[in-house]
Amino acid sequence: MKGFLRLFVRNRAAVAGAIILLGVLAMAILAPILYPEDPWDMVAEPYLAPGANPDYALGTDMMGRDLAAGIFHGARVSLLIGLVATSVALLLGVTIGALSGYYGGHVDRALMRLTELFQTIPAFLFAIVLVAIFEPSVATIVLAIGVVSWPPVARLTRGEFLGLRSREFVLACEAMGMSDVRIILRHCLPNAAAPIIVTGSLMVATAILTEAGLAFLGLGDPNVMSWGTIIGAGREVLRSAWYVCTLPGIAILLTVLAINLVGEGLNDALNPRLRNR
């Protein structure tokens, strides 16, 4: 763990990413304390430019909603959906990939056909269809993003398991009469964890972008404030109030950038052999 931290800290870009990410996390945690009112409420006159009124530092939108409150609450939604959707994708992908790589044969062929099928359907379009058919809510958005993003995880996990399957320690476990579930969970999975963690961390960024895109198209949960929703609504007043679209976009950009930097830092620290690529 210490060695890992030392490797991670050596990557300055990853540290910068981690600091930005902690900032976004702080925004998400502090949102209900700093802005206890509903971010959808009209609190001031509409079209306040940023800095015009110190009480609403980032200005207000066309309905007089506080943009700062929207952006703080949006951080909660983006991080939550990004993390939970990635967990769903990891759960699906790791399960399918592990079964496929461990058992091989017919199981592998069937599961890889399924993976190929899901990989062929254009992901974002698929997510739109799922959310549109099952009505937008945090749950359907999370599930839709999870369902469209598991195939790469499955392929990765399968590859790792294929390599581990014939290693001596796995054969030894088998010879000892250990159950398959136990071998997969306790012995194979920990050895395949590093690349899965790296892929998972980068997937959070993609999930946040997907959520923002869905919300921008009007497929966000109507009950929560999301960065994409603010941009989608602010689009109508792009000419007169540029900041309504611009500011949440910068929030998305910084968050996704930070996660990518951290993910690459993890990759360098966990796979030292590839560091100089």
Add this chain to the structure above:
Amino acid sequence: MRDGAFASSVPCAGAAVGFVGSTCYTRPVLRIARLLVRRFLRAIPIVLGIAVFNFLLLQLAPGDAVDVLVGEAGGATPEYVAELRTRFGLDQPVPVQLGRYLVNVATLDLGYSFRHNMPVASLILSRLPATLLLMAGAIGMAFAAGVLLGVTAARHVRRPLDAVVSVVALLAYATPVFWIGLMLILLFSVHLQWLPSGGMLTVGADLAAWDLMLDVLRHMVLPTVTLALFYLALYTRLMRASMLEVYGQDYVTTARAKGAGESRVAFHHVLRNALLPMVTMLGLQVGSLLGGSVLVETVFGWPGLGRLAFEAVFQRDHNLLLGILLLSSVLVVVANIVVDLLYARLDPRIELA
């Protein structure tokens, strides 16, 4: 690129060693044709699977075609609704409906869009060219600029120019596509007023051939750049990594030892081989480009498939939406076959696996 003639000097895989030299050389044309047939056979179950999957989604969607029809008409008697269901075969058991759906899909009958008053298939085909134009422009721009930037970064690795290119790529990689579109509109259409902010043609201009093309090109600039930016970042990073990997190979050292200049090494020896992973990436990106074009077309009012999907969501036209998903998936399958062929042509070592 290596030419096709080179392929003929490579023995085909699986040949017994003793036969190499006389019998077992596959002619390139034959090799490509065999690959094509194999890839088509492999694609059939996938397309079939996607069609079945589409049908299941359609079953899960609330309301069927008759509900939509009755909703459009503003209500109907229960007897009439039942009669309509019988006429559309919606009272049949699900497996029968599935069979009928698959036959329809095979004959390119994707149902009827009551909102647009047009068959779904012809509606999609009428919108497809605009999307293909946008996608081709974006991927072409991203590929060309990505190769250029990637090569530049690799030739100046760990120097300031490399750092600048890498930071730009990192930023472009993290930017939401719809947001950068809006920002470009703000800059180039609202403030500078250089380029139109949306649409594909100047409405009511009624231009002749040459002016029409220029007009479309002017409308294309912003959406194409917007869609290209993310892939530009992707290709730049990939090209840089790929170049650096090839730079480390022995034959590059040989070329340098023979006295080849740095430019010749970069463009003649390294670039050609570093391009191979880029071609693979091209095939993988088609599906994601289609998704991106939904956002870009919505931002710029580009009259393509993506905008049609966006409209279908809000008109609750599930039949149309699923038709778009199905045809997009088929497009991905076709694109993958094309990339495989391209790859087999570029790299004769790739066999008919």
